[in-house]
Amino acid sequence: MAREALLGAFDQGWADPDKLSYQSSTARILRDESVATIASHLKIAPYQLEFIADSALGNFHAITGLLKPSTLLIYSAIDRSEVMAIAHDRKSVQLAVASNAEINCDSLEADLPHDSLLALQVANGETGVIQQCNRIIEIFPTSKIACDFSSAGLRVPLPDRWDSAFFDAKSWQGPEGVGIIAIAADDQWRNPLPHIGPQRTTSSVSLPLLMATAVAMDSWVGDEATESQRLRDLSTFLRSEIRAGIPDCDIAGDLDNSLPHINSFSFLYINGEELLRHLDRAGFAVDSGSACSAQNLTPSHVLAAMGLLTHGNVRITLHHGAQHDDVVALVAALKSAVSEIRST
């Protein structure tokens, strides 16, 4: 459906919405309708939204737009690598996590500076674990809060208090290359990049992608009512089959506190890249957090912070429409791949 909308949008929505012509005003109406749809699903006002094509840059904007040079940045050990990069050359505190990925605030100094920002990853993309956001935010009553919803998407409600939030259209199976920055109060946030125009941000997203994002959202929300529990049941089945059928395996996090569709397994003595190749040959496209590929030599900081095995890792994401038979076939492929690799 999003694909059809995208193709249609290239016919209707090609004009520049900010110019004076019939096509431009059509484009402007289409843009406003899409933004209104997106805003209503997010439960955020349209004027609070900015759109950006790059996901990592979008999250960077959502955080750094709230930072002053003096602001203390508080973030967790399992946050995204761009947050680590922001923290690297400024005043910052890293929060440890427990083995179930829950943020641990016990080690925190009693009096944090008033001028601080909590970068809060609502759900972790590698493991699917959801943080107890409102409980954590209570611990930081004077801090600004930048929420990263790029994995949580529409599956987790906005916390009671937030200053910026970042969303990625991929989390509702929308198109790649649409990031959404929500800014609670205009006077708290300023564009961290040099201003080259009158707009609040310099980046924008092409209108057809914006329209496809809105359509994907409508369609995802419609399906989610039934799909959420079905995917959770499939993940329960997948995890119990792996636990029972493959020895020496770490499963990240507890499904009860996780997104229903993300599953991370690490198999002892297995090279992650080799495992991906086996699964690819069997027709399954999965992701790995392992460092066994040439371009990435450091192990997953997320798995390491949780005390889990970092090698032999696969992340299995179940999309809307995934079937029980697919999971059965995947388990069989994993079992045979792991035993084959372990025996060589």
Place this chain on the structure above:
Amino acid sequence: MREVDCLNLRCPLPIIEIAREIKTVSVGQSLVLLSDDPATWPDLQAWARLTGNEVARENEARFTVTRRSQNDPGDR
């Protein structure tokens, strides 16, 4: 203590190697693992948890591994 040299080996080879070598010592005895892969320390700790053995880090690239389990941890 006998040294198992896994310098320049990438994950999971140092873990596979130590699992193979630990079978050659009796319960309570230790080996030294040399490895400079950044994944070795997190993975060695996870291995110890999964197989019931004990590990300690001496320095950046030197680890002590003590056999605590009767089982062959390297069964693979």
